[in-house]
Amino acid sequence: MGEMSGFQLGVVGALFLSVASSVSIVICNKALMTNLGFQFATTLTSWHLMVTYCSLHVALRLNFFENKPIDTKTVVLFGLLNGVSIGLLNLSxxxxxxxxxxxxxxxxxPFTVLLETLFLKKKFSQKIKFSLSILLLGVGIASVTDLQLNIVGTILSLLAIITTCIGQILTNTIQKRLNVSSTQLLYQSAPFQAAILFVSGPFVDQFLTKQNVFAYKYSTIVLGFIILSCLIAVIVNFSTFLVIGKTSPVTYQVLGHLKTCLVLGLGYTLLHDPFTSRNIIGILIAMVGMGLYSYFCTIETKRKQVGEISSLSQIKDRDTSASLLASHQDKENKNAIV
Incomplete structure (x- = not known):
């Protein structure tokens, strides 16, 4: 029970860390890109990952965690996949x-739920699906405005969805199957994610913004915000792997939409973004969906724990019965010999 309480406390801590750091970096990056004109998102992400790797390398040298080698092919493919998904989201x-x-x-x-159902044979109850539907409806009302379709954009969006879902599912699967921590996996994969974005980032950003990241005039305040963004990104990257490893890719996505609602609210409060009654209604509906999702997940987790405890008790009872029977038979055999 003590271990289970510690695990639940760890999950809550990971969720809080993820929300706080993600909202902070969004506010920081919004100020950097909107107010200061630094619009090179993909290149900035590559810097985030490089600083994350360097920070983890220092932590490794200080013995804060133990490095656990992972199959090179697995790490390279995983790192490249995550790097490509970030680039595709920016292109989208x-x-x-x-x-x-x-x-x-x-x-x-929904695509993550579909993939986990088809390939990992994971089952989602109707209550979970219902709560996710309410959540998506609320976020959609709060954040979706115009819907302009084009062929290239649609293809890029589909590729972004597929690579993001697979990357998050693999994050959870690799940690559990190879018994590696979120820190160990992030340390191994961050260089490859950073490499692909470092190479492709300037080209992607120039294509999207018509500006060259190397020709940009860096003032002291811009450099300060970039450094702050990179430092917050270390926590964001660490907490992302931590949350997915401790929970599931679907829970992480639900958390992501909570961040969206918080960013909308904080954007209105701190940055004076336009805010309408539609935003308020959407956020309230989304919060109801998140509350239901958390409630149903908690109930299912408790049922699973009760089932595991019951199974362990039955196994212990069988072992005890077998031991008593064996002991009784030994006594009878001894008596027969005498």
């Missing part, structure tokens, strides 16, 4: 309207 935003991009992000949850 560049080729599509904001509304269609938000729909792309919403589609990640």
């Amino acid at each position: 935003l560049g080729f599509n309207s904001i509304g269609f991009y938000q729909m792309t992000k919403l589609a990640i949850i």
